[in-house]
Amino acid sequence: MLDKLLNAVSSSINSQLNSTNAKKIKHQAHQLLHRSLDQHITLAVTGFSRSGKTAFITALVEQLTKSADKENLPFFDVIQSERLIAAKSVPQDALALPTFPYKHALSSLKGEFPNWPDSTKRINTLRLALKYKPNSGIRSQITDTSTLIIDLIDYPGEWLMDLPMLSLNFEQWCQQQFELLKQNPRAEYSQELLEKLATLDLDAPVDESKLAEIAQMYKALLQRFKKDSKLTILQPGRMLIPGDLDGAPLLMFFPINFNEREKIVEGSNLAHLKKRYQAYIKEVVTPFYENYFCRFDRQIILVDLLTALTQGANVLAEQGRAIEQLIAHFNYGQSSFIKRLFSPKIDKLLFAANKSDHLSTEHHKDLAILLNSIVQQAKNELKFDGVQVETMAMSSICATKVVEVKDKSGKAIKCIYGKEMQSGQWITYLPAQPPMRVLSQHEWPKEGFSFPEFYPQLTFDNNLRHIRLDHVCEFLLGDKLK
Ligand SMILES: Nc1nc2c(ncn2[C@@H]2O[C@H](COP(=O)(O)OP(=O)(O)OP(=O)(O)O)[C@@H](O)[C@H]2O)c(=O)[nH]1
Numbered sequence: 001m002l003d004k005l006l007n008a009v010s011s012s013i014n015s016q017l018n019s020t021n022a023k024k025i026k027h028q029a030h031q032l033l034h035r036s037l038d039q040h041i042t043l044a045v046t047g048f049s050r051s052g053k054t055a056f057i058t059a060l061v062e063q064l065t066k067s068a069d070k071e072n073l074p075f076f077d078v079i080q081s082e083r084l085i086a087a088k089s090v091p092q093d094a095l096a097l098p099t100f101p102y103k104h105a106l107s108s109l110k111g112e113f114p115n116w117p118d119s120t121k122r123i124n125t126l127r128l129a130l131k132y133k134p135n136s137g138i139r140s141q142i143t144d145t146s147t148l149i150i151d152l153i154d155y156p157g158e159w160l161m162d163l164p165m166l167s168l169n170f171e172q173w174c175q176q177q178f179e180l181l182k183q184n185p186r187a188e189y190s191q192e193l194l195e196k197l198a199t200l201d202l203d204a205p206v207d208e209s210k211l212a213e214i215a216q217m218y219k220a221l222l223q224r225f226k227k228d229s230k231l232t233i234l235q236p237g238r239m240l241i242p243g244d245l246d247g248a249p250l251l252m253f254f255p256i257n258f259n260e261r262e263k264i265v266e267g268s269n270l271a272h273l274k275k276r277y278q279a280y281i282k283e284v285v286t287p288f289y290e291n292y293f294c295r296f297d298r299q300i301i302l303v304d305l306l307t308a309l310t311q312g313a314n315v316l317a318e319q320g321r322a323i324e325q326l327i328a329h330f331n332y333g334q335s336s337f338i339k340r341l342f343s344p345k346i347d348k349l350l351f352a353a354n355k356s357d358h359l360s361t362e363h364h365k366d367l368a369i370l371l372n373s374i375v376q377q378a379k380n381e382l383k384f385d386g387v388q389v390e391t392m393a394m395s396s397i398c399a400t401k402v403v404e405v406k407d408k409s410g411k412a413i414k415c416i417y418g419k420e421m422q423s424g425q426w427i428t429y430l431p432a433q434p435p436m437r438v439l440s441q442h443e444w445p446k447e448g449f450s451f452p453e454f455y456p457q458l459t460f461d462n463n464l465r466h467i468r469l470d471h472v473c474e475f476l477l478g479d480k481l482k
C-alpha cells in the first residue's frame with residue numbers, strides 16, 4: 001500500500017521533471033516516508049574496547065534471523081504475539097563502508113573449537129530488516145505487513161574514547177592526560193616516559209626524530225595500559241588501532257607538562273605537537289563523529305564490569321568516568337515526529353552489564369544494581385530530558401552454563417561450567433557475588449575479585465545461547481514493531 005502511494009506520487013513527479021531529478025526525489029521521498037512512519041532506525045551499539053559490541057551484533061543477527069521463536073525470545077513481543085514474519089540482513093546504504101563480517105564472526109563462534117570473533121580493526125556496517133504484521137496505529141490501518149530497517153555500525157572500541165577529545169584543546173588535553181600519567185595505576189609504568197619528557201626542550205626548533213621517539217614510547221605505554229591494566233581512557237585511540245593512519249605524522253603527539261607556559265614559540269617542538277593534535281581532532285575525530293555518531297535513534301551501552309572488577313578499584317572507577325565523558329557526546333532527548341525526520345535524537349538508552357553468564361544466575365541482578373549505581377546520575381539527567389533509560393544484566397553469547405554442585409554438607413550450590421580461556425580446561429567455577437555499588441580502595445576485598453573468561457559454548461544442536469537478549473530487543477525495538 002505504501003509503495004503504491006509512493007509510486008503514484010513519483011509517477012506524477014516523473015511527468016514533470018527529468019528522470020534523474022525524479023529518481024532523486026523519489027528516493028528522498030521514500031526515505032522521509034519510511035523515517036516518518038518509524039520504519040527506519042539507527043541503533044548505536046556503544047562500548048569500550050572488548051565490551052562485546054561485535055559479539056552483540058553477531059548474536060542479534062543470528063537470533064533474529066535463525067532462532068526467532070517463542071522459546072528462544074519469549075519477551076520480544078513481536079515474536080511472542082507471532083507477528084514477526086522474518087528477519088534478514090539486507091544491502092546497506094553506506095556503500096563506502098565495509099559490511100559487518102557476520103559470516104566470519106559466526107564461523108569462529110561455531111567452528112570445531114568455538115572461539116570469539118576477532119577484535120575490530122576498522123569501521124563497518126550492517127542493515128537488518130524485520131518484516132512484521134503491525135497490530136496498532138496508522139500502519140495497521142494502511143498495510144498488512146510492514147518492515148523495520150535497523151542500521152548498525154561496528155568500530156574499534158578504542159576510537160570511541162577519542163570523542164571526549166572533541167571538547168578539549170591541546171592544553172586542556174595535556175593537563176588531563178599528564179595528570180593521569182602521574183597517578184595510579186599508571187604511575188608505576190610511566191616513570192621512563194616522564195623522565196624522557198623532562199629532557200625535551202619544548203621551545204627548541206622542532207626535532208622530528210625526537211618527537212617520533214617519544215611518540216613511540218607513549219604508544220608502547222598506551223598498549224601496556226590496554227593489555228595489562230585494561231584501562232579505558234586511552235587517547236588518542238588511533239595510536240592503538242590506527243586503521244589507515246599507521247605511521248602518519250598526525251598521530252605522533254603526546255601529552256606534555258603544560259604548567260605555567262604563556263607562549264608557544266613558532267616552529268618549536270611544542271608548536272608542532274599542538275599542530276598535530278589539532279590536525280588529529282579536525283581530520284580524524286571530527287569526521288568520525290559527524291559521519292557516524294550524530295544520527296542515532298536508540299542506543300545500547302555495553303559495559304564489561306566483570307573485567308574491571310577483576311582489575312581493581314581504579315579500573316572500575318575509570319570506567320565510570322569514561323561512560324560519563326562519553327555520554328556528553330551523543331544527542332539525547334524526546335524524538336517527535338518532525339525531529340525524527342531532520343535531527344534524530346536518542347530517546348531510549350539501555351545500559352547493559354554484559355557477560356553476565358560469568359556469574360551464577362542469582363547474582364545477575366547484583367551486576368545490574370552495580371551498573372545502575374555507576375550511571376545513576378547520568379540516568380537521572382537523561383530521564384529529566386525525556387529519555388527512557390533502563391539498566392540490565394545480559395549476555396549476547398553464553399560461554400558457560402549453570403550447574404549444581406553439592407558442598408560437603410550436601411547443600412546444593414549453583415556454579416558455572418565452561419572452557420576457561422587462560423588454562424584451556426573445562427572447569428566448574430563458583431563465581432563471587434559482585435558488589436552492589438562501587439567500593440572504595442579501602443573497602444575493596446584484600447584478595448580482590450576474579451572472574452575468569454571462557455570460550456563461547458554452543459547448545460547441543462550447535463546454536464548460540466543468550467541471556468535476556470529478548471528483553472534488550474523489546475526495550476530498544478518493541479515500540480517500533482507495534
Ligand atoms: N561470556 C561472554 N563473553 C563475551 C560476550 N561478548 C563478548 N565477550 C568477551 O569479550 C571479548 C570481546 O568481545 P567483542 O565482541 O570482540 O568486543 P568489542 O566491543 O567488539 O571489542 P573491540 O572490537 O576491540 O572494540 C570476547 O572476545 C569475549 O571474550 C558475552 O556475551 N558473553
Ligand SMILES: [Mg+2]
Nearest residue numbers: 053054119120
Ligand atoms: Mg569489535
